[in-house]
Amino acid sequence: MNVDIQSLGTFNQLAHEGAEQATQSMAQMTGIDAAVDVTKITLLDRADIGEELTGQEFVGVQFGFDGVLGGETVLVFDADSADTIADALMPGSSDDPAMAQSGVKEIGNIMMSGFIDGWADYLDSTIDHSPPEYIERTGKDVLPEAPEADEHTQVFVFKSEIEWVGESVNFYIYMLPEYDSLTTAMMEHADTDGDxxxxxxxxxxxxxxxxxxxxxxxxxxxxxxxxxxxxxxxxxxxxxxxxxxxxxxxxxxxxxxxxxxxxxxxxxxxxxxxxxxxxxxxxxxxxxxxxxxxxxxxxxxxxxxxxxxxxxxxxxxxxxxxxxxxxxxxxxxxxxxxxxxxxxxxxxxxxxxxxxxxxxxxxxxxxxxxxxxxxxxxxxxxxxxxxxxxxxxxxxxxxxxxxxx
Known part of the structure; x- marks a missing residue:
């Protein structure tokens, strides 16, 4: 199975634009000034996903998605910054854990809906996603398991890092698509004359x-x-x-x-x-x-x-x-x-x-x-x-x- 360079670049740009749209949604809701720092596609062993998160406490909002492209995606916040974000949306929520979780879920739902919708628009098809699930875990355990693939031990992961301008805080969007649906979509949108x-x-x-x-x-x-x-x-x-x-x-x-x-x-x-x-x-x-x-x-x-x-x-x-x-x-x-x-x-x-x-x-x-x-x-x-x-x-x-x- 061959995938051309232009297709890889296009899908990487899709993830980047989706992350930018999600970041703009957060800024409109909270007033927090943030920018997408880097987006990349990575091929790695399933067991190594999220190693860069080791030793840190995170909260996240996780979604499953299904359709022409299926898999899992998660929006990850540093645990300390999550309260600040929730307070920006609903003042005083940091003193009420239930309210804070609700605020983070609401932010995550709006951010990630835009992220997934951008993929659906480009692929000219429907991609449904599950209701947001609030998660609170340490290190890479905050990430969902990558979808199983019978013949492949390595998986593709889309990762966007979002920088909170003026603060030493980063957010992350991880997208873990099903291997076959991703590579099929890439091939269908490939330049047949490309490298x-x-x-x-x-x-x-x-x-x-x-x-x-x-x-x-x-x-x-x-x-x-x-x-x-x-x-x-x-x-x-x-x-x-x-x-x-x-x-x-x-x-x-x-x-x-x-x-x-x-x-x-x-x-x-x-x-x-x-x-x-x-x-x-x-x-x-x-x-x-x-x-x-x-x-x-x-x-x-x-x-x-x-x-x-x-x-x-x-x-x-x-x-x-x-x-x-x-x-x-x-x-x-x-x-x-x-x-x-x-x-x-x-x-x-x-x-x-x-x-x-x-x-x-x-x-x-x-x-x-x-x-x-x-x-x-x-x-x-x-x-x-x-x-x-x-x-x-x-x-x-x-x-x-x-x-x-």
Whole structure:
């Protein structure tokens, strides 16, 4: 099953416009100034949905929807901000839990009705949705379960992040459509002359990335003695101008390389500052001189970034039976968006949308986490997917020569 790039872009824009309509409805009802920050489509394992919400308390308004497109969607609020939102609609409701829940449900119902109606209008069909259900849970438990798909362990998730202007508060809209109804709708609205992405091979490529992340994690353990596990791996699709927003505004220390071959692009290995210090000191045979992040730490991170990059990219090259080379690592220490922005600008010279490949790794032994972000050239990613034989993908570890026909 193939879905063209234009169709992915159109459906991503649909989700973005729906989120904007929902946000405008909230602003009219409450007077809260908010704006949609970023919308993206993500392909990931069912078990990894909502990992970014871990450890936070949320309230939400959940809906099921059915028709030409079926599935689940939820509007998620930070628990503390929900009272403020309810008070803006019905003053004094924060002192009455029942009234507060009613206010949140009313806001959610109006916001999400507009969101779903926008999809129905575009698809020129009816999409019904269930009455709003108020939910109050921790972390990713606030999200509904993704609809089951017999042949697919990975699912598509539409996520919009809404920023409360002037406040350090974000809201989220998650849409979890049924796999078959989404891909069927995409195919029906595709440009038959467009550049197609084979969806089944995109899933296989995601699995390859998981293996590459585990190889990078194994290299961390080899260099530091710290047992490290690969965590979430996902492929996201978003307009090129939104790519820097995927990384956020936190400060990172890490490395950037350009890789060439099939595919080509850029790859970043990023640590938060505390993780960088901890993992660097685990590599050092002597005590570090100075406080905070020193030149010794940075040199160690540069070395580790090189080893992690090689493990990650070599895994792609082995499976795809191509040569994927990369430049020497360039050390970076800056806000995430500032690191990614010039790379996105380079890639954006040739394409309007981008696939962003994200992986995480962690350890329980010390405070340590690392992220790997790849930004491949869209055309060469398609070429790599075209050559990949999905039927024998499970043999990649045993004999890479059997991957291609």
């Amino acid at each position: 197609a992405i084979p969806i089944d091979k995109l899933q296989t490529f995601n699995e390859m990335t998981t293996n590459g992340t585990q190889q990078a994690a194994d290299n961390v353990e080899m260099m530091t003695g710290i047992p490290t596990d690969a965590e979430v791996t996902q492929i996201s699709f978003a307009p090129i101008e939104d790519v820097p927003k995927q990384i956020g505004t936190d400060t990172y220390v890490g490395t950037v390389v350009e890789f060439t071959g099939v595919p080509s692009g850029y790859l970043m290995v990023l640590f938060d500052e505390i993780s960088a210090i901890n993992v660097a000191e685990a590599m050092m045979p002597v005590e570090v001189e100075g406080e905070g992040l020193t030149d010794q730490h940075k040199a160690a991170i540069e070395e580790l970034g090189n080893i992690m990059t090689s493990g990650f990219v070599d895994g792609w090259a082995n499976v795809l039976q191509t040569s994927v080379d990369h430049t020497p690592p360039r050390l970076v220490h800056d806000m995430g968006r500032s690191i990614v922005d010039p790379l996105a600008a380079q890639v954006g010279q040739h394409q309007e949308h981008a696939f962003i490949i994200d992986s995480e790794m962690r350890t329980d032994d010390i405070e340590f986490s690392a992220e790997i972000h790849a930004l491949p050239n869209e055309q060469e990613l398609r070429a790599a997917l075209d050559d990949l034989d999905v039927d024998r993908a499970d043999q990649t570890d045993a004999d890479v020569e059997q991957i291609f026909e």
